[in-house]
Amino acid sequence: MSVDLDTTVEARLRDAGQRYTPQRRDLLHLLAQAASPVSIPQILADGDELKQSSVYRNLAALEQAGVVRRVPTDEEYGRYELAEELIGHHHHLVCSNCGTMRDVEVPAELEQTLDRTLDRIAKRAGFARVEHRLDLLGLCGTCAAMA
Amino acid sequence: MSVDLDTTVEARLRDAGQRYTPQRRDLLHLLAQAASPVSIPQILADGDELKQSSVYRNLAALEQAGVVRRVPTDEEYGRYELAEELIGHHHHLVCSNCGTMRDVEVPAELEQTLDRTLDRIAKRAGFARVEHRLDLLGLCGTCAAMA
DNA sequence: CCGGTTATGGGAATCATTCTTATCACCGGG
DNA sequence: CCCGGTGATAAGAATGATTCCCATAACCGG
Numbered sequence A, B: 001m002s003v004d005l006d007t008t009v010e011a012r013l014r015d016a017g018q019r020y021t022p023q024r025r026d027l028l029h030l031l032a033q034a035a036s037p038v039s040i041p042q043i044l045a046d047g048d049e050l051k052q053s054s055v056y057r058n059l060a061a062l063e064q065a066g067v068v069r070r071v072p073t074d075e076e077y078g079r080y081e082l083a084e085e086l087i088g089h090h091h092h093l094v095c096s097n098c099g100t101m102r103d104v105e106v107p108a109e110l111e112q113t114l115d116r117t118l119d120r121i122a123k124r125a126g127f128a129r130v131e132h133r134l135d136l137l138g139l140c141g142t143c144a145a146m147a
Numbered sequence C: 001c002c003g004g005t006t007a008t009g010g011g012a013a014t015c016a017t018t019c020t021t022a023t024c025a026c027c028g029g030g
Numbered sequence D: 001c002c003c004g005g006t007g008a009t010a011a012g013a014a015t016g017a018t019t020c021c022c023a024t025a026a027c028c029g030g
Helices: A002-014 A022-032 A040-046 A052-064 A108-124 A141-146 B002-015 B022-034 B040-046 B052-064 B109-123 B141-146
Strands: A068-071 A081-083 A092-097 A099-104 A128-139 B069-070 B079-082 B089-097 B103-104 B129-141
Touching: A002 A022, A002 A052, A022 A052, A022 A068, A022 A081, A022 B103, A040 A052, A040 A081, A052 A068, A092 B089, A108 A128, A108 B109, A108 B129, A128 B109, A128 B141, B002 B022, B002 B052, B022 B040, B022 B052, B022 B069, B040 B052, B040 B079, B040 B103, B052 B069, B109 B129
Parallel strands: A092 A128, B089 B129
Antiparallel strands: A068 A081, A092 A099, A128 B129, B069 B079, B089 B103
């Protein structure tokens, strides 16, 4: 899958008139290994070869190329994950205390029910090209233990 | 309902050691009439009696008192809505182009299925006190027409 | 190998949000 | 009825994440 990932990403970037540089590869692999949205501070702390301005610029480039997605959070800084096209449709378990996120999947059956129902609702409201975003908010084990 | 709202909010603020001032009442009513999360710029544009720093401070106060909720968005500024306790559980229809939001409700049956399934998932992951957030992302009628 | 184009890194600029501080409004006690 | 204390307001300064700028470096096609 890793090889595939590199090839796919390179192609996407090329299409967008951009290069697949070592730094961008590092970013991609960092996100790929995380299996959950990673915050900018985490990225900067981890691979300390990565310069702040370059990280922001490259994440923006990758986002434009459609291989990375910015995830909105309640916290003050952004988190990024690989696009669903690359890692598949999923949802997030979010700790409302410490902010950590974890990827989760829900039964295919529930996804189908959701899509059917939500499509109907969206259509009625005049919305097109609808997808859904479902998050679970709660207290992670660590934070619950401290409370 | 409006009278009820004022009374409830006043009580909540009092409990938090804060007052229910005219400015806070205005904010509340603005949010109550919107029936969808309102952005700071919208608030400032609308009631131009409201000073920026006061709006931020008061929204924070109201949030702490649990009568208002900050909604995370993809955009650069925050949106606020009344707490679900006051207006009921609901979800959002979000235009991924222009960012406007609209409240929607889904069938009670789906809500139940969701809660049951998600509770199980959360428990398995060691999360406590879980609730869900479900958004619909698409193109609103206006933006779809322009595309 | 050259020329043009894209990427990098460092720091400056931006912009939403938060903080500071000096008044101002309210409310209860004397 | 007035005073004192506490909380609210307003205006601007400060903060901090993100974006922009620019000079230099890496890449790619010819």
